[in-house]
Amino acid sequence: MPELPEVETVRRGLQPALESARLTSVEARRPDLRFPFPERFAERLTGARVEAVERRAKYLLMPLDTGETWVTHLGMTGRFSIERRGDAEAPGRFHNAAPAEDRHAHVLLETDGGARVTFFDARRFGYMGLIATAKLQAHPWFAGLGPEPLGPEFTAAHLLRRFAGRARAVKPLLLDQRIVAGLGNIYVSEALHRAGIDPRAAGGSVTPVRLKRLVEAVRAVLEEAIQAGGSTLRDFSNAKGELGYFQHRFRVYDRANAACPKPRCRGVTRRIVQGGRSTFYCPVCQR
DNA sequence: CCCACGACCTGTGGGC
DNA sequence: TGCCCACAGGTCGTGG
Secondary structure, eight states, X not given: XXXXXXXXXXXXXXXXXXXXXXXXXXEEOSSBXXXXXXXXXXXXXXXXXXXXXXXXXTEEEEEBTTSEEEEEEOTTTEEEEEEETTOOOOTTSSSOXXXXXXXXXXXXXXXXXXXXXXXXXXXXXXXXXXXXXXXXXXXXXXHTOOOOTTSTTOOHHHHHHXXXXXXXXXXHHHHXXXXXXXXXHHHHHHHHHHHTOOTTSBGGGSOHHHHHHHHHHHHHHHHHHHHTTOOOSSSOOOTTSOOOOGGGGOXXXXXXXXXXXXXTOOOBOEEEEETTEEEEEOTTTXX
């Protein structure tokens, strides 16, 4: 589900409950998500102190005082909720089922600070790992990742180098986490629209000037989305059950056959399929 | 290497 | 109302 802005929103929600807290109770209620849980997963987490709550690309990273880092990828539908121990079952909230009765509540944790943290994932495309912190960067999940789109290494020069000679369309190239890490289907469509670039254009054909516009558009849309608490399509919420609202500011995503929102553009937005995934764009102002 | 596609899994919304 | 299909924010493996 979540792209970088949603993962960052989750990170910010988890931080107050988990950073510096000790995990007093951990239960994995099934043997696997997308992949099997690590060996003795609950035992290795129980008693550990969480030193920080960080994000790399779409991964949540929680380095522990045991020397390992607890890594979570939310996949398409993964989410966390936080309650205070002893809370009534959060009546009236977006997610109001008691976690233990929810068939998709896969990991239950408690902290010495009195928080109950639950991980849900209906489709189970998410996954968790425990990786030696000193070897994190060399781990296959991280070794090949491209730069953070909000970091200093994500530049027009970087894209120029990585797109050179590529016949593949720019849209699927931007979804490749080895080129830039954290974008997904929504924000790629949004950034290409803002930059006025045709998603079908061959990567290697995009000029440096346009790549610079693209880099700026990616940064802008991600920053605005983080500011808005991410986007809520079907079921995304932050850890407190609050909805993101950036979906109201989509310019093209999920808006096929609507008037292009760009000032003075007379185009109508279209939905096409690239690499099996929907792309939304305006054929008039994206060339 | 490059690329498109199916697979993984469940839920939901729209059309009939 | 009810059923069925298409599609969903992500990646990974396969095969051409």
